[in-house]
Amino acid sequence: MPEPYDVITMGRIGVDIYPLQTGVPLAKVETFGKFLGGSPSNVAVAAARLGRRTAVITRTGQDAFGDYLHQALAGFGVDDRWVTAVARYPTPVTFCEIFPPDHFPLYFYRQPKAPDLEIHRDELDLDAVRAARVFWMTGTGLCAEPSRSATLAALRARSAAQAPGEAQGPRATVFDLDWRPMFWDGGAQGSGAGDGEGSGSGEPPPTARYREALAHATVAVGNLDECEIATGEREPYAAARALLAAGVELAVVKQGPAGVLAVHRDGSTAEIPPLPVEVVNGLGAGDAFGGALCHGLLAGWETARIMRYANAAGAIVASRLACSSAMPYPHEVEQALADGAVEATGTMKAPGPAETAATPEAPGPPAEASRAPAPPGTPAPPAAPGPHGLSEAAGTAGPNNTPAPPGTPARQAAPAPPGPAEAPRAPGSSGTPGATP
DSSP: OOOOOSEEEESOOEEEEEESSSSOOGGGOOOEEEEEEOHHHHHHHHHHHTTOOEEEEEEEESSHHHHHHHHHHHHTTEEEEEEEEETTSOOOEEEEOOBTTTBOOEEEEOOSOOGGGOOOGGGOOHHHHHHOSEEEEEGGGGSSTTHHHHHHHHHHHHHHHOOTTOOOSSOEEEEEOOOOGGGSTTGGGGOOTTTOOOSSSSSOOHHHHHHHHHTTOSEEEEEHHHHHHHHSOOSHHHHHHHHHHTTOSEEEEEOGGGOEEEEETTSOEEEEOOOOBOOSOOTTHHHHHHHHHHHHHHHTOOHHHHHHHHHHHHHHHHTSSOSGGGOOOHHHHHHHHHHTSBOOOSOOOOOOTTSOOOOOSSSHHHHHHTSOOOOTTOOOOOOOSSSOOOOSSOOSSOSSOOOOOTTOOOOOOOOOOSSOEEOOOOOSOSSSOOOOO
């Protein structure tokens, strides 16, 4: 049998068309970059950057953007063998606006249906899913068929593979709660959180879907909004206890500027404050947190160490304009932990009243500026197509769209393009309030 993957992720993928300027409303942005997007896909990139062998299960459109995503995954060292095309649906694209430190609106274009929701159960390589040391899935994968049935089939395969007493080394099945109300039937009105009611369509509410998946997961990770959808609880410790009661062994509750809480079934608890960071773009920090979480679980570290490491990885990405190509290498995370803070790099600020918006000659330079050099003797990483990658569900400092601290000047709402918009969810991995795609 082939060597098992360290990490297999399953779910969303797309192309992020993001401004290469910060502090500029979307209607006035003149320069954009094209990036790999989709939270599970970027978690695979993040884990690969930390030296793990990763793959992603997802689907794209049969189009040029789909070709780009294959190239990007290969460039980042993520196996794309289970990334297949759907002829009848286009590859999704996502736009955002970047107003540091805590305002990063997202505009998803996933109509009439995203190809990554067309993952079919009979197309899964369940042997590989069973064998993977970490399997990562998300709440969005449960929002529609056939993705829902395929995701649950993968989870059941994982549960069946965990024979009691069998020594397999560190293994984890991670449920990223990833609550995106606009992707579900009934939207935000169909959450059914705490009341047992769905959207009126006769379908079980998202809460019921989440609980079904939690029964097969060993790790759950989410912000306070997501924990409330999954458990009906919003107070961090109550939410963690409810996640443990639902079946997981480790509950990770991201609390924005309050840091991250991790509670293990063995009774151990870790509450880690955020790492101070000058936020440039909060979109991607949650994915960096997720990749680092996988890395720490595989390394067998104690819970507090994993949380500190994941916090640092998220803070690094929050300090950069990019996402996928901004995912840190191990030496960068260790340096951030040693420094106790992260400084911003590679920013492009909005022009002043008498200035013209700066337009880079090519999209490459900003990405390069956002990358710290590897130490001497480190092999050069493969170059990924496009300037850099971005994430869908990451954030700057906190997972809960936390309001700016008192005294923060209010920002004028920027005009939104047509299409569903959502304030991004933040990962809880940096030191300022934030949000993520």
